Amino acid sequence: MDVIDTGIDLVGRYAAALAARKAVSMDVARYRALPEWALLAINSMAAASRRLDDLQLAVIAGEIAHRSAPGLGSQGLAQRAGHRTAEQFVKITRRSTGRDAVT
Numbered sequence: 001m002d003v004i005d006t007g008i009d010l011v012g013r014y015a016a017a018l019a020a021r022k023a024v025s026m027d028v029a030r031y032r033a034l035p036e037w038a039l040l041a042i043n044s045m046a047a048a049s050r051r052l053d054d055l056q057l058a059v060i061a062g063e064i065a066h067r068s069a070p071g072l073g074s075q076g077l078a079q080r081a082g083h084r085t086a087e088q089f090v091k092i093t094r095r096s097t098g099r100d101a102v103t
Helices: 003-022 028-032 036-066 070-075 086-094 098-102
Strands: none
Touching (some): 036 086
């Protein structure tokens, strides 16, 4: 699998995962109606999903930082996208705090 195929594959997988997450109900009444075992199972799965999200975001941020290394100057990813640093790029594009972007 070449780089383009890998990129297309990952983008497709993220799009499918996002679509699946959007399909999960946010209606609190549905959660209130759940038996306790189902609520606890969903809680556990949601926590695992969040840990996975955090791990994936860290890997992606690391690659953004790598492609935005100070030695690359204006050729770095962050600067080409109009941001001074990789941290600023991550903070703005993820709508996160500066602390979260650095972490």
